[in-house]
Amino acid sequence: MNKPIAPTPPMGWNSWNTFGWNINEELIKGIADTMAESGLKDAGYEYIVIDDCWSEKQRDENGRLVPDKNKFPNGIKAVADYVHSKGLKFGIYSCAGTHTCAGYPGSFEHEFVDAETFAEWGVDYLKYDYCYKPDYIPGEILYKRMAMALRNCGRDIVFSACNWGNDGVYNWIRESGAQLFRSTGDIQDNWESIKRNALSQIGNSCYSGTYCYNDIDMLVVGMHGKGDNEEVLRDCLEGCTDTEYKTHFSIWAIMNSPLMIGCDIRKMSESTKNILMNKDVIALNQDPECRGPYCIKQWNNRDNVMTLIKPMVDGSYGIVMFNLGDKKSEMSLQFWDMGLPFSSGRGLSMYNCWTHEEEGVFTERYVTQVESHDCVVLRARVVKL
């Protein structure tokens, strides 16, 4: 590794949310085809990651991981090669403990040999879970170990730590060498879950930034309650509405979370495409400075209605005003809360990132109505009056 990897939050697709254990070579190739042809790749999505359940239950006689012979009859390298042939990158999954969460072999005390195997297969991204971790050894050491193994395996492999925010991960993960870290429990395809994960990380911006991002979990955008993963679909019925997915995507984007799609992209609706490929919202996520947003809560509905504001490298500001509550709400953003008093002789020129229209120049404040579970996303530029 001679230059830093993951200079902005990784974007891609992961098999877990929709497919769970039900993965195979054909599926991954089909996903790669769709990623390359549907516009997702052009919008910035790059990694195709196979999550848990890809290996045999036992290592081979040399202690190496073995791909499941039925799911991946040609091995993992063949799949990685195919993904690379589409101009995309390939990711895989293992675990800091003795077993993965679904009971397959984990990398505990096999870190270096596994990193070597992944490099040989052409892996570009490793998600690293936290199940079956021996109690006597701190997780911090195990993530440092795998980070060291990956950083010395001869290939650039993004290290995606996944210990669900446990054990004070914020205080040691950047130093470990990981490029991203999960801070939350598993997302489900329902509004309460989206809300819970988002609210739990507001205020944690200082822990997320260039080369080490706070991962609020994979996206459920476009799932609409469909898939084989019963855990992700528990209590979900029809999943979420498109409005809820739009708000979910906007919050994840402005909070610098990796944007890892979890739906079956081969069957995306037009609304799902419009959400996932909104270049103006993705631009908020991929800003080269990767500063996290600060939060201003609406004084009369502090628990549900708030605004996230992120300084962008070009001097503009990304703004997401959202209403997590069950009633429509008026929201107002006072510009002095952002550092812009009227006495400055300046106002904000607002561009709406969902309607893709300029809304004009505003002074002192911006007021809007936000429907229940909806959001307004703006790119604000400071202008002289």
Ligand code: GAL
């Ligand atoms: C969980 C993890 C999920 C998924 C699952 C696989 O621990 O948070 O994102 O990877 O394990 O078993």
